[in-house]
Amino acid sequence: MADRTPRTLETREATGSRKKQWKRQSMLPTPDPRPGISFRWVRTSTLGNADMTNVSARFREGYTPVKASDYPELQIMSDVDSRFAGNIEVGGLLLCAAASEDVEARVEGQLEIAQNQIESVDRNLMRESDSRMPMLRPERSSKTSFGK
Template sequence: MAENRTSRDAAIRKRRWAPASLLPDPTPEQGYVFRWVRMSTMNQAYPMNVSAKLREGWEPVKASAHPEIQLAAIENDKHRDNIVIGGLMLCKIPTEMAEDRDAYYRTQAENQMHAVDNTFMRENDPRMPLFAEKKSKVTFGNGT
């Protein structure tokens, strides 16, 4: 009564079609974060953005480092060795620097919120008190 069974490895599933991603994700590298940096918009070069990102610590990713990203055409001779798609250049930065950058901007946003709250509460009047409530509530259906 032995049945002829095949393993799951032998069973091949039909591959489904899906539209290609406009900006492919590179294979993750230990200790690095990736980001697409704008080089141009509508064929107008924007070198200030690229130079600012390079000064922040972003490094252009070489095409040879990620052969899984297929490039149909090189858009710019200056950046021939880098991965450039649609005016965006793939860059990487060490994870530690990315976390420091995120913490910096998080602190900036918190300071701005404190400034807004202070300005708002300065207008407080005991006859008509203001409330700086920072909660949101989501209800479904009949509100219970």
């Protein structure tokens, strides 16, 4: 005789949950978000050669190394020969944090510099144009297409 269990009682909890999928762990873990803080991995070395110029530049931009004790959720073991003891360094990359407002100001400043460069090139191009063959302002747009 057939089972007369009503369909409403057949739930995932009652029948068992779906098999858990395996997912490869990231080589560079991301700490839990914290309000007002932006994170960035800063290169400390390449192929075993120290890159202190890059580290110094990021420190001048306002980034500071993140202490491993402040982020226990990362469960990470730092590089053995790390120059930044007590911090999170993986494969020549050091986890650093900065105030989100400083990071946003930096991005806005870089965008302004890029815009000024574009305008300068346009002005130079228009200055060199011949009145007999007028040039129209270049149209700047991006288009991405996939396949045919």
